[in-house]
Amino acid sequence: MPAPAQRRIIFQHIDEPGYTNDISCYVRHGGYEVLKQAVTRKPEELIDEVKKSGLRGRGGAGFPCGVKWGLVDRKSGKPIYLIVNADESEPGTFKDRYIMHQDPHQLIEGTMISCFANNVRQAYIYIRGEMPHGARILEKAIAEARAANFVGPNILGTNYSCEIFVHRGAGAYICGEETGLIESLEGKRANPRIKPPYFPAVLGLYQCPTIVNNVETLCHVKYIAEHGGAEYAKIGTPGNTGTRIFCVSGHVQRPGYYEFPAGTITMGQLLNDVCGGPLPGRTFKAVIPGGSSAKIMRFGERYKGKRKVGTEMVDYDWGVEDVPMDFDSLGMIGTMGGSGGVIVMDDTVNMVEALANINAFYSHESCGQCTPCREGSLWMKKISSRMVHGQARPEDAALLKSVADQIPGRTICAFGEACSWPTQSFIAKFGDEFKQYSETKKTAKPADAVALI
C-alpha cells in the first residue's frame, strides 16, 4: 500500500517560498485571528476543546494535554505559569527548530491561547542555548506581537494581560525534563525534582502551579482552538489524534521532516515511500523510532500479539515495516513513539559502535544527581567504548546488560530509563553482534567505513 498523503497543519508554511517569519506575513496568512476569537470565549470552553481533541504532548511522553491542564491547581491563589519547552535535544528530533525559525508567530499565538485558557499571566519560552538565532527570532516576534497588542497588557482590550519572555538554556539535555527545566529557569543546576510532591501542576516554577508544554503541542492547541476539539479528533486514529511530525535521519535517501495524520502511516511506508528507501546498494538493518532513548527495532524481527480494534481484540503479526507509527502501536511492541525522531541504520553499521555512540551521549548528559544513572551511564559508556577502542570480550554483552538493568526505576527522573533502554534493547536484539565483536574487529574495515565513536 502506498503511503498516505502528508497533511501539514503545523508545518503548513515551513519551507514555503516567500513565507517569512515576521508578523505581517503571518497576519497576511490569517494569523492571530484564532487568538482574537479565543479571547471572546470562556477559558473553560477552550480547555474543554483541548480535552475533547485528545491531543497528546509532542515532547516525548505523549501525555494528554487536556489532562495535564486539568491537573493544574487553580485554588491555591498563586499565579499560574506556562513554560514552553523549546529545549529540543533528544537525538534524532529536529521539528521545533523549524517552527521557531520559520513560523515563530504560530508558536506565540498557540502560547497566548493556552495562557488565556489557563489564566496564565506570565509565560517563558525555554529555548536551547545552542539556538541563539532561534532565541533572537522569538524575541523579535514577541516584540512584534506586543506592539500589535497580542502580548502584554490588556490584550485586545479584554483586560487580560500576559507577558512572554525568552529564556536561553546552556547546553544541558536534562533541561528538557520538565522539573529539570524548572530548576534551570530558577537559576540552578538542572537537577530534576522528585515527584511527589513536586508535580509542576501543583508545585512548579517558584513553587507555583506550572504548565510545561512542548513547542509543537502548543501549535496544535492553536489549531484546536480554531477548528474545535471534535474536528481535531477526526484527524488520525482514536487515542492518537491529530497529526504527527516525523523527523527522519540517518541512512535513508531523503531524510527530513514529514507530517501525517497520526497512526495512518507505517514504518515501511515512511522509510521506503516517503524517504526513498535505503541508500544505493544497502539494506535497512535497524531503526530507532522515537528519539535515541527509544528501544531499537531490528529489521526482520516480528511482533505478535493481540490488539484492540474498535471493541474487538484481533491478532497482529507485524514486521518492522508494518508497524503503524503511533504512540500506542509502538508502545505495544515494546518501544515508543517518543518525540518522533526516527534514526535509521543500514547494514554498514556495527551495533556495538552505534551503542557506544549513544552511551557517550547519555553519560555526558546525566545530571549526576542519582548514583545509578550517573555511574551506570558512565560505565556503559566506558565498557562500550573500550570494546571498540580497546579489548572486546564475549562476556561484555552480559556485563553491559547487568549495568543497564540496575538503573531504571531507581532514579528521580526518566533519564534512568532513557539511558538504559538503548543498551537493553541493543543487547536483546543484536546480542550476537556484541558477543562476536572481538572476532569482528579482527577483519579489516572497508576504507570508507564511518567512525561512530
Added chain:
Amino acid sequence: MNLKAETLSKIDEVITHYPVKRSATLPLLHLIQEDIGHLPPETSEWVAAKLELEPINVLEVITFYPMFRQKPIGRRHIKVCRTLSCALVGGYKTCATFEAEFKTHLGEVSPDGEVTVDFVECLASCGTAPVVLIDDELHEKVDAAKAKQLSDQIKAEAKKR
C-alpha cells in the same frame, strides 16, 4: 568585571523578567560570556552580588552547563555535532578535518589563536547531518570537503584582519 555599558544595561533589563532574581543567573552568564568571551574567575562573586546570592550558587551553575567556559577560546568557536545521526553520515571525519586544518586538538585554542574546535552533543538538526555550529551560525551537511572549505574561509577572513 570590566563589562561594556551595553552589557550592563542588558543585565539590568533582563533581571526584571523574573519575579525572583536568581532566575537571571543563566541570562547574566550568557551576557558576560558574550561580552568577554569566557567567564573569568571573578564572575561568580560579581553575579552573586548582583542577584543577592552566594558565589557558590553561581559557580555550581557555571560548572554544570556545557556552554559556559571558564577559559578563553579561539576567535571562532567551531562546534561539531558528535551524536548518532551526524556520526552515521560522517561527523567524526568532519571533526577530524577541522582539527587537522587548524592543527589543533579538541577543546584547545589553535596555535594561531584563530579557533577552538569542540565535539558537542546533538545540535537538533539531524535531518541535515553532519551539522556544525560556527559561533552562532549553523552549517548543514558538512562533510569533510565542506569542512575544508569552511576552514579555508575562516583562514581567509583571519588574513584580512
